[in-house]
Amino acid sequence: MPTIKLVIVEDLEEVTEGLSEFIRRDNELQLLSTFRTAEAALLELPLLKPDIVIMDINLPGMTGIECIRQIKKTGLAMQFMMFTVYENNDQVFEALKAGASGYLLKKTAPLQIIEAVKELYNGGSPMSATIARKLVSIFQEHPTGANNEAAVLTPREKEVLELLAKGMLYKEIADQLHISFHTVRQHIGKIYEKLHVQNKTEAINKVYGNRV
Missing domain, CATH: 3.40.50.2300 (Response regulator)
Structure with missing residues (x-):
């Protein structure tokens, strides 16, 4: 490293x-x-x-x-x-x-x-x-609050993004969705590419900006 x-x-x-x-x-x-x-x-x-x-x-x-x-x-x-x-x-x-x-x-x-x-x-x-x-409570209170930016994402990518926004680590997401760590990284790369962002925070703000 x-x-x-x-x-x-x-x-x-x-x-x-x-x-x-x-x-x-x-x-x-x-x-x-x-x-x-x-x-x-x-x-x-x-x-x-x-x-x-x-x-x-x-x-x-x-x-x-x-x-x-x-x-x-x-x-x-x-x-x-x-x-x-x-x-x-x-x-x-x-x-x-x-x-x-x-x-x-x-x-x-x-x-x-x-x-x-x-x-x-x-x-x-x-x-x-x-x-x-605090972030988890917001998503629990407003589970369907994503804006139209999320329309370009697949259902799996939306799922990964929401788990990211709840503070979960890549490994935890992989375990919860029963996929590999590498697959999680691939999904996140695709999310960033589709939303034209560079990191998780920008992605969350773009999709859930009305809530965070």
Whole structure:
């Protein structure tokens, strides 16, 4: 597996130091830099080109969510994982709409954070359990809310996308649908191609945007 290049955007020094220490212990990860403000990150991220940015929401000045929006406009191929104390619906969904592909609470254990980074790099969308439950509850309350964007998808592709939106990992989807991991990846590739998106979050927003 290639080295995963990371950047941390977090204004609390003790949080940054603790997370940095665990990243440096893992030989599959490389910490390129850390920033305390979104403005500083916005200037340097296009030059650093990390694979993943671990981003706080409540930063001095520009928020982490707005920083993601600005970076997404550039078309740079980096993924964002929110790392925050916020777990209310508005913050969660604004972050996902902005383009975040993962959402972890700061109370998450360090080793789980490292595993989440690797999962995100490999195509997953890691979320803390409470956040995943919020998404599940929305789908349970509105099981038929997909918009017309889903019309281009096959029934199986729709099924895979809905399970993805509920926070399930590729392996869990494979087990539930009794198909192989490879087949799940093929379905997801087709979903992205048909919807003209690059990741899970964009696909969910395009199909279920009226709900998330």
